[in-house]
Amino acid sequence: MNITQILFWLLSVMALFGAMMVITSKNPVFSVLWLILTFFAISGHYILLNAQFLAIVNIIVYAGAIMVLFLFVIMLMNLNKSVEPKSNRWVKFAGAVSGGCLLLVLVAALRNTEVKGQVAQVNQGDIGLIKNLGNELFTTYVVPFEISSILFLSAMVGAVVIGKKE
Amino acid sequence: MKNVLELAYLVPLFPLLGFLVNGLGRKSLSKSLIGIIGSGSILASFIVSIWIFIQVKNGNTHTAEYFNFISVGDLRIPFAFQIDQLSCIFLLIITGVGFLIHVYSTSYMHDEKSEHFARYFAYLNLFIFSMLLLVMGANFVIMFIGWEGVGLCSYLLIGFWFKKTEYNKAANKAFVMNRIGDLAFLIAIFWLIQRLGTVSYSEVFLTENLRHLTQSDITGITLLLFIGATGKSAQIPLYTWLPDAMAGPTPVSALIHAATMVTAGIYMIARSNILYSNSPLVLNIISIIGLATALLAATIALKQNDIKKVLAYSTVSQLGYMFLALGTGSYVAAVFHVMTHAFFKALLFLGSGSVIHAMGGEQDIRKMGGLKKYMKITNITFLIGCIAIAGIPGFSGFFSKDEILAGAFGKSPVFYIIGLFTALLTAFYMFRLYATTFNGKFRGTHDQEHHLHESPMAITGPLIILAILSIIGGYIGIPEYMAHGAHALRDFLSPVFAGSYTVLGPNELSHDKEWMLTGISTVLILITVVYAWNRFTKKPELGEATGFGKVLANKWYVDELYDKVIVTPLNKFAGFLDSVIERRLIDGVVNGVGRLVNYSSRQLRLLQSGQVGSYVLLMVLGMLVVFVLQFFLRK
Amino acid sequence: MPINYYIFLSIALFCIGIVGVLTRRNAIIIFMCIELMLNAVNLLFVAFSKMHHLKMATVNASAGTEGQLFVFFIMVVAAAEVSVGLAIIVMMYRNIHSVDVNFLNRLKH
Numbered sequence: 001m002n003i004t005q006i007l008f009w010l011l012s013v014m015a016l017f018g019a020m021m022v023i024t025s026k027n028p029v030f031s032v033l034w035l036i037l038t039f040f041a042i043s044g045h046y047i048l049l050n051a052q053f054l055a056i057v058n059i060i061v062y063a064g065a066i067m068v069l070f071l072f073v074i075m076l077m078n079l080n081k082s083v084e085p086k087s088n089r090w091v092k093f094a095g096a097v098s099g100g101c102l103l104l105v106l107v108a109a110l111r112n113t114e115v116k117g118q119v120a121q122v123n124q125g126d127i128g129l130i131k132n133l134g135n136e137l138f139t140t141y142v143v144p145f146e147i148s149s150i151l152f153l154s155a156m157v158g159a160v161v162i163g164k165k166e
Numbered sequence: 167m168k169n170v171l172e173l174a175y176l177v178p179l180f181p182l183l184g185f186l187v188n189g190l191g192r193k194s195l196s197k198s199l200i201g202i203i204g205s206g207s208i209l210a211s212f213i214v215s216i217w218i219f220i221q222v223k224n225g226n227t228h229t230a231e232y233f234n235f236i237s238v239g240d241l242r243i244p245f246a247f248q249i250d251q252l253s254c255i256f257l258l259i260i261t262g263v264g265f266l267i268h269v270y271s272t273s274y275m276h277d278e279k280s281e282h283f284a285r286y287f288a289y290l291n292l293f294i295f296s297m298l299l300l301v302m303g304a305n306f307v308i309m310f311i312g313w314e315g316v317g318l319c320s321y322l323l324i325g326f327w328f329k330k331t332e333y334n335k336a337a338n339k340a341f342v343m344n345r346i347g348d349l350a351f352l353i354a355i356f357w358l359i360q361r362l363g364t365v366s367y368s369e370v371f372l373t374e375n376l377r378h379l380t381q382s383d384i385t386g387i388t389l390l391l392f393i394g395a396t397g398k399s400a401q402i403p404l405y406t407w408l409p410d411a412m413a414g415p416t417p418v419s420a421l422i423h424a425a426t427m428v429t430a431g432i433y434m435i436a437r438s439n440i441l442y443s444n445s446p447l448v449l450n451i452i453s454i455i456g457l458a459t460a461l462l463a464a465t466i467a468l469k470q471n472d473i474k475k476v477l478a479y480s481t482v483s484q485l486g487y488m489f490l491a492l493g494t495g496s497y498v499a500a501v502f503h504v505m506t507h508a509f510f511k512a513l514l515f516l517g518s519g520s521v522i523h524a525m526g527g528e529q530d531i532r533k534m535g536g537l538k539k540y541m542k543i544t545n546i547t548f549l550i551g552c553i554a555i556a557g558i559p560g561f562s563g564f565f566s567k568d569e570i571l572a573g574a575f576g577k578s579p580v581f582y583i584i585g586l587f588t589a590l591l592t593a594f595y596m597f598r599l600y601a602t603t604f605n606g607k608f609r610g611t612h613d614q615e616h617h618l619h620e621s622p623m624a625i626t627g628p629l630i631i632l633a634i635l636s637i638i639g640g641y642i643g644i645p646e647y648m649a650h651g652a653h654a655l656r657d658f659l660s661p662v663f664a665g666s667y668t669v670l671g672p673n674e675l676s677h678d679k680e681w682m683l684t685g686i687s688t689v690l691i692l693i694t695v696v697y698a699w700n701r702f703t704k705k706p707e708l709g710e711a712t713g714f715g716k717v718l719a720n721k722w723y724v725d726e727l728y729d730k731v732i733v734t735p736l737n738k739f740a741g742f743l744d745s746v747i748e749r750r751l752i753d754g755v756v757n758g759v760g761r762l763v764n765y766s767s768r769q770l771r772l773l774q775s776g777q778v779g780s781y782v783l784l785m786v787l788g789m790l791v792v793f794v795l796q797f798f799l800r801k
Numbered sequence: 802m803p804i805n806y807y808i809f810l811s812i813a814l815f816c817i818g819i820v821g822v823l824t825r826r827n828a829i830i831i832f833m834c835i836e837l838m839l840n841a842v843n844l845l846f847v848a849f850s851k852m853h854h855l856k857m858a859t860v861n862a863s864a865g866t867e868g869q870l871f872v873f874f875i876m877v878v879a880a881a882e883v884s885v886g887l888a889i890i891v892m893m894y895r896n897i898h899s900v901d902v903n904f905l906n907r908l909k910h
Contacts, residue, residue, distance in 0.1 A: 004802070005802070008802055008806070012806075012810050015810070015814060016810075016813060016814065016817070019814055019817040019818070019837055020817060022817075022821065022830075022833060022834065022837060023817060023818075023820060023821035023824060023825065023830075023834060028827060028829055028830055031830055031833060032833065035833050035836070035837065038814075038837065038840070039840065042840050042843070042844055045844055045847075046844075046847055049847055049848060049851050050851070051847045051850075051851070051869055053869070054843075054847060054869055054872055054873065057873065057876060058840075058843075058876070061876050061880055062836070062840070062876065062879075065880065066836065066879070066880060066883050069883060069884070069887060070829060070832070070833060070883075070887070073829060073887050073890065073891060074829060076891070077891075077894050077900060079827070079829070079900065086826070091823070091824065092824045094823070095820050095823030095824035096820055096824065098819075098820075098823065099816045099817070099819045099820030099823065100816070100820075102816050102819060103812060103813065103816035106812045106815075106816070107809060107812055110808050110812070111805075113808075118803075118804050118852050118855070118856065119802060119803055119804060119852065119855060120802050120803075120804050120807055120848045120849075120851040120852045120855070122802050122851070125851055125854050125855070125858075125865075126862075127850065127851075127854050127863060127864075127865050127866050127869065128847075128851075128869060132863060132866065133866060133869060133870065133873075135863070136863055136866040136867075136870060137870055137873070141870055144874060148874060148877045148878075151877065151878070151881055152877070152880075152881055154881075155880075155881035155882075155884050155885050156884070158884075158885045158888070159884045159885050159887075159888040160888075162885065162888040162889055162892055163888040163891055163892065
């Protein structure tokens, strides 16, 4: 077991644990915090795969901006454990069972796919570097890049319009 | 070169057109126009029938195929007419007598409103059309179409005055009893198709094809066909509808229930003579039933007081004679008697109609009497009809009845004796009828007496023509022992019955025996006639019948028997079916299905909870199913 | 790292996210679980991109960049979606003073 593998398993456990805690926390603020932990774990995975740009962007955008936005909204509504709506037992059971079944089915389906045996390259590979990514982004994929700016514009306008007081 | 007899389709076409015009235009045409169209179409058919007769007499017989009626797999049933000697004789009878009755009806029914007048003529034309189909059809299916059609028209015309419930009941009775016979007819047709794969006469009657049928096949088929004939031609056990059918207008009784429809059974058996000749058992059955019916009906007629009922039972009795003739192998005699019976029975019915008309609707002969002073033409023609039916030599009935009795004697002397006895009864009740109605003193009311007058020309004209035919009609069938080779009818019809004669063998009596039989029957009949004339002129039967006479007057209680044994249980059964099975079971199931759908829809509606969460759950489950199908069940 | 490990990890995270969406009634938590699902998919994309890069590096030097660029765009879209979604949730809260999704049952009619 070299260091890479230990790191992989460690990060995986962290991610899974964090995800479980997200869905089972009673207090929504705690859910947010656990989710941030999960994001960090996933960013760790990215770094392991030498996708440095994405790791950083993940932290900045997701853990930084989006989660903070969530936190703001939760604080705005003053949600805490006591106000939290409770699902009844059967719903939780049904949800867990169907999720579990889906997990099993997908695992069973993808267990023997053609990609079995291939390896994701860790620790090496240049494509995760920002220079190469930028190269691709601004040459082959420049049109989607520009359109995403329009997407942001519309999202901004939408958010403002929806959130306006009458 | 197309055979000119292809034009035979004109014969049924004219009545069909008459039916359509009168039926559709009944609210707008005037009565005289209706009468002209109705009678004219039959006259046109009659003229074409005469032309056909001349063609056939010159040896031109033909089967005219018009189009494919049914073509299923191997089975092919064409819409075809068979014009040969047998069918053209019937054509002449139907169109000729039919035309006279149409003319008669224009006067008899003139009291009706023009809409009903038109309806009457439309039905009458439709009837003629169906009857023509029946006799002209070249296969059993076309015959059956006509068979059903005449049954329908009989129902429509019996219940013509539909506002009276008892008339409707009589019409129902006629139709239902006909139907029972029709069922047997249909089964026979199916049997034929199953065995031979064809129903065309030309193919069924070929000896090679007949060999394909076993004896039980032939017996079964002929028996079933005969049961159909008992329904249509009012033999035991399906005869009780005919007396009740007198509820219809008198011309209808004359045409349908005397001259034409009831002879359909005889035509059918005559047409299928080769089948019957190969089945001696069924021939015996036919003779016995025919004889029994003739005797039974004659006894009932002795004590009836309604002028039309007497004639109705007389018809049943004469039909029994025709079946007796068929059963003893005298096919020509049967057809001969059909012809002469058409003449004198139609005459008698039309004459009775004239009497009823003059009496203002009265039909009870006990209230009549002495009419010969007031209605000379009706009196003479009616008398001629009575003489003909009694079988007095020189008139048509004598020749045909004599031939039947001779044939009966050839089969068995017992048949002859019973047949002779029935002939005596016939003479007796016919002259009882004549004497009570026309002789003696008038026994009706004063108003009726003032109303008495001879009927108009449209009524007396046909009476005269029919009377003439009743006299001379017999001379086409002069038997061998009187004059050699003078039986024109037998010679004419020989091609149709040739096959049967070879199978059955000759049924000839020696000439001396025939003279003896004729002499005995003539003498006895004359004695009976004179006795009846004298007795009923002096002392007509006015009271109610008593003792054995009561049984006869009540028709041997056969109707009551049928009612108790068949009709009432059936009605009860139908009532049971209605209240229990229909209401509870079937309605329960149907309503139950409705309730079930309602309930399940209510339950299903709960699925639409509006909760987004449940929708997502279902989505996930669906995804699950898709994955499973995709990855694991796609082998 | 065999690619299977990444596949299983990603599937597990995804299913946990689904369970969260089905189970929780708080609209915001449901939203967060959706983000979790997106991230699981992102991880898988990056893993596949490295796998392809490994395989095809001899042929094409920039073989796996599509995967990572797509992750980039997913993040773009996620960000936009979060902003609009949260605006909607705020509106919902303003109207019914609760973030319980079971109150949103007008689809019933």
